[in-house]
Amino acid sequence: MKAPRSIETARLILRRPEHGDASEIFERYASDPVVTRYLSWPAHRSVDDTRAFLEFSDAEWELWPAGPYLVCGRFDGAVLGGTGLAFETSHRASTGYVLAADKWDRGYATEALRAIVGIASGVGVHRLYALCHPEHRASSRVLEKQAFQLEGTLPRCMEFPNLAVGVPADVLCYASILVP
Numbered sequence: 001m002k003a004p005r006s007i008e009t010a011r012l013i014l015r016r017p018e019h020g021d022a023s024e025i026f027e028r029y030a031s032d033p034v035v036t037r038y039l040s041w042p043a044h045r046s047v048d049d050t051r052a053f054l055e056f057s058d059a060e061w062e063l064w065p066a067g068p069y070l071v072c073g074r075f076d077g078a079v080l081g082g083t084g085l086a087f088e089t090s091h092r093a094s095t096g097y098v099l100a101a102d103k104w105d106r107g108y109a110t111e112a113l114r115a116i117v118g119i120a121s122g123v124g125v126h127r128l129y130a131l132c133h134p135e136h137r138a139s140s141r142v143l144e145k146q147a148f149q150l151e152g153t154l155p156r157c158m159e160f161p162n163l164a165v166g167v168p169a170d171v172l173c174y175a176s177i178l179v180p
């Protein structure tokens with residue numbers, strides 16, 4: 001079963017990325033060192049990095065029920081950020097979210113995560129989880145507001161390439177069990 005390519009919330013459209021989105025993604029958030037500080041992927045250095053992400057996105061959508069989504073303004077269609085589902089099995093996926101810095105603190109990440117939970121539930125995900133840096137309170141707060149449970153700290157679990165290359169850091173693991 002495939003997830004919808006596009007869904008609407010009160011203020012947002014979440015939609016599958018397309019190849020024509022490369023420059024907007026690059027300029028709005030993927031190349032910004034402040035925005036990408038706590039992300040698991042290196043900030044994009046050129047639009048070719050963004051094109052590589054779009055190839056990856058297509059491959060994920062081909063293989064799994066869903067993949068990355070862009071977060072866009074519902075009324076003007078502008079790219080505000082990204083989110084999505086990264087499937088590990090047909091029942092387990094992780095999620096994350098990123099917004100352009102001038103769109104923070106408006107509740108958009110919370111609104112996007114609520115939609116992602118609905119999409120995950122609709123395509124049979126039982127366990128949806130997210131990892132976040134222990135110092136990243138805004139990200140933890142978004143997960144807590146959507147009733148994700150803090151399961152614990154995973155020691156030396158993952159690298160944050162924009163903070164320290166080659167050094168695995170502790171991460172907080174939050175999860176939502178969609179089918180108990």
Ligand SMILES: CC(C)(COP(=O)(O)OP(=O)(O)OC[C@H]1O[C@@H](n2cnc3c(N)ncnc32)[C@H](O)[C@@H]1OP(=O)(O)O)[C@@H](O)C(=O)NCCC(=O)NCCS
Pocket residue numbers: 034035036037038039096097098099100103104105106107108109110111131132133136137138139141142
């Ligand atoms: C993390 C991020 C997605 C949050 O997006 P957002 O749209 O601003 O989030 P929301 O407005 O939905 O909610 C943020 C919550 O965190 C709170 N918050 C923000 N900064 C905070 C801080 N420094 N300490 C504690 N809480 C904080 C806000 O007050 C809000 O909670 P509230 O609704 O109870 O007031 C955004 O900051 C971002 O894109 N950051 C860069 C990318 C990133 O780090 N992504 C997460 C990777 S795990």
